Amino acid sequence: MNTKRTIAIFTGNRAEYGLLNPIIRAIADHPALEYRLLVSGAHLQKDFGRTLDEIERDGFHIAGEVSIEMDQDTLFATAQAIGTGILSLSRLLDVIKPDIFVVYADRYEAFSAAITGTQMNIPTTHIEGGDITEGGALDDSVRHAITKLAHLHFTTNRQAAERVLRLGEEPWRVFDVGLPVMDLIADGKFATPEELSGRYGIDTAKPVVIFTQHSVTTEFELAAEQVRPSFEAMKRLAADGCQIVVTYPNNDAGGKCIIAEIAAQGLADCDGIQVHKSLGRYNYHGFLNLCGRAGTGVCIGNSSSGIKETPVFGCPTVNIGSRQDGRLRSTNVIDTDYDATAIEKACRKALFENGFRHVCATCENPYGRGNVGRTIAETLATIELSPRLLQKKMTY
Numbered sequence: 063m064n065t066k067r068t069i070a071i072f073t074g075n076r077a078e079y080g081l082l083n084p085i086i087r088a089i090a091d092h093p094a095l096e097y098r099l100l101v102s103g104a105h106l107q108k109d110f111g112r113t114l115d116e117i118e119r120d121g122f123h124i125a126g127e128v129s130i131e132m133d134q135d136t137l138f139a140t141a142q143a144i145g146t147g148i149l150s151l152s153r154l155l156d157v158i159k160p161d162i163f164v165v166y167a168d169r170y171e172a173f174s175a176a177i178t179g180t181q182m183n184i185p186t187t188h189i190e191g192g193d194i195t196e197g198g199a200l201d202d203s204v205r206h207a208i209t210k211l212a213h214l215h216f217t218t219n220r221q222a223a224e225r226v227l228r229l230g231e232e233p234w235r236v237f238d239v240g241l242p243v244m245d246l247i248a249d250g251k252f253a254t255p256e257e258l259s260g261r262y263g264i265d266t267a268k269p270v271v272i273f274t275q276h277s278v279t280t281e282f283e284l285a286a287e288q289v290r291p292s293f294e295a296m297k298r299l300a301a302d303g304c305q306i307v308v309t310y311p312n313n314d315a316g317g318k319c320i321i322a323e324i325a326a327q328g329l330a331d332c333d334g335i336q337v338h339k340s341l342g343r344y345n346y347h348g349f350l351n352l353c354g355r356a357g358t359g360v361c362i363g364n365s366s367s368g369i370k371e372t373p374v375f376g377c378p379t380v381n382i383g384s385r386q387d388g389r390l391r392s393t394n395v396i397d398t399d400y401d402a403t404a405i406e407k408a409c410r411k412a413l414f415e416n417g418f419r420h421v422c423a424t425c426e427n428p429y430g431r432g433n434v435g436r437t438i439a440e441t442l443a444t445i446e447l448s449p450r451l452l453q454k455k456m457t458y
Contacts (some may be wrong), residue, residue, distance in 0.1 A: 066096045069442055070160035070184075072151070074103030074130070074171025075312055077367060079117060079342030082166055084245035085133050086122055087190070088435030094443040100129035102147065103171040103313060116342045126154040130171060135318040137282065140170050147174030155182055162187055162442055165212070168195075168205035169312075177207040185451050187400045187442065188212035189242065192222030192229075195366070196388035200279045213451050216438055217241075218370070218429050219390055230373050230456040240430020246347070247374050248432035255350025255356050261345065262307065262336065264352070269304045269413050270359035271296065272366075277316025277414045278385050285316030286323045291361070292382055293327045295405035299336030304413070307349060308337045315428040350375045355423055361410040362405070369395060378412035380405065390429075394422040 069089050073079045089097045099122055100116055109237070110169045129150045132143040144385065145295065163179035165172050169188045179186040191209040195201045209215065209229055215236045217223040223238040246252070255266040255304060262269060275292055277285035296306045308329055310319040322332070330337040346367070354377030361368045361377055364385040372390040381397050382405060383448025396418075398410045411418055445451065 063097075067161040067393060067443060067447075068098060068158065069095055069162050070098045070100060070125075070155060070158055070179075071102050071164045072102070072128070072170060072172065072175040072202045073117075073166070074101075075126075076116070076167065076340050076343070076366070077288060077312070078166045078172070080166075080346070081190070081241070081243045083343065084242050085438050087163065088245075088439035089442065090122070091210070092439045092443055094310035095439060098125035098160060100126045100128050100151065100154060100349065101125065102130050102151075102175075104171075124203075125158065125318045128154065128175075128382060130174065132313065135282070135314050135315055137279070140279075140315050142171055144177075147171060148178050151175055153320065154183065154441040155179065155184060158308055160184060162197070162214075162445075164189065164442075165208065166190060168193070169314075170200070170204065170209070171358060173208060176211045178212075180211040183452060185214065185318045185445075185447060186212045186439075187214040187216065189216045189438070190218050191215050191226040191391070192217045193219075194225070194388035196384075198283075200420075204389075212455065214441070214445065216243075216434075216441075221390055224376055225363075225458070230458050232457055237432045237437070237441060240432070241370055242434040242438070243343075243347075243355040243371060243433050244374060244427075244430050245433045246343070247371075251344065251347075252351055253345045255348075255352050258345065258348050258352060259299055260413075264307075265306055266352060266357050268358075269299075269308045270349065270353055270357065271299055271304050271362055271409065271413075272309075272346075272353060273306060274309045274311065274361045274365045275320065275363040275382060276385060277314050277320060278364075278383065279314055279316070282314070282316030282319075285319040288383060289320050289323055291400045291402040292403035292405055294331060295328070295409065296335060297332060298402070299326075299409060300332055300408050304334065306332075306335040308335060309341055309346075310339045311335075347371070347375075350377045353377045360397075360409055361403070362409060370429055373425050373427040373429070377421045377423065380408045380412055380417060387435070392425040393426060394425045
């Protein structure tokens with residue numbers, strides 16, 4: 063008789079999977095747990111890199127693919143996608159009948175998953191609740207809504223844990239564990255400079271720029287306009303000898319417009335610029351390491367990874383626009399508006415100003431130091447599965 067608890071885990075895009083990776087591995091390694099990995103969203107879409115292949119290369123078994131139909135680049139399509147996700151995921155969960163369901167962060171795919179799990183009376187765990195991003199994306203609304211749906215909360219920092227408590231969650235449900243991906247970084251599970259040189263033709267002695275810019279969801283119709291100044295700055299830096307590595311945006315509303323602009327600007331044909339749909343977590347973290355303490359470089363764009371994952375590498379970040387407004391950050395971040403000259407100036411400071419690079423190399427990391435996956439796995443293995451877990455109470 064199988065006495066292990068079954069933990070269903072949902073992932074809908076590359077960034078979320080990279081953060082979930084150590085949790086999945088810790089659950090797989092725990093003697094009292096077994097996992098059922100459910101993949102959806104950009105993992106299944108060729109236009110956004112089909113990152114399902116990365117999951118399989120990591121050795122994880124995929125229990126089911128969740129069809130989320132998003133054939134247009136609009137908020138209407140996003141709302142429709144949430145509905146199709148609920149329909150598809152509910153069928154899988156009805157077959158798997160997990161003891162606990164794990165959902166990450168703040169995207170529309172995760173919102174679909176959280177609604178499905180909680181409405182099916184499955185104890186649902188939310189990771190990375192309580193964060194703030196006030197810059198025009200729908201993330202805050204979705205994240206806090208998932209918090210109110212979920213039964214257990216694993217936060218990445220103390221400030222986030224306090225916000226979850228202020229949302230009325232009972233203290234016994236809230237665990238401040240840190241950012242899960244710190245486990246992989248602490249274990250050195252990222253590409254070496256030599257690997258990056260061989261794989262991408264990078265000269266590790268020259269400056270490197272890693273660039274990703276997503277749409278701002280509430281301004282998705284401006285996505286192409288907002289990214290053009292960034293591309294102009296990248297071209298200027300490439301002309302001056304910098305090596306630019308551009309990756310595709312997320313599959314949010316407006317993402318396809320950015321991809322179309324990459325093609326329209328001919329970035330892939332520019333000397334010194336290379337374009338990739340996805341680098342994968344292993345290579346991406348290798349680039350952050352190369353841009354930080356192992357070389358000279360900078361992370362540019364408006365991805366949350368530029369805020370959350372760069373400090374541990376001592377990697378400078380140029381954060382463009384409003385998408386990450388309010389996000390807890392360290393002293394390695396320079397904020398700029400959508401202006402090519404301002405972006406170029408900030409990048410040059412990050413690359414060549416020794417004083418600022420020293421600040422980055424010694425900055426404090428506010429997102430923990432590791433052992434997150436094992437802590438979460440142990441909690442999932444020992445938490446009492448009782449009506450008390452499902453019957454939520456407000457503390458105010």
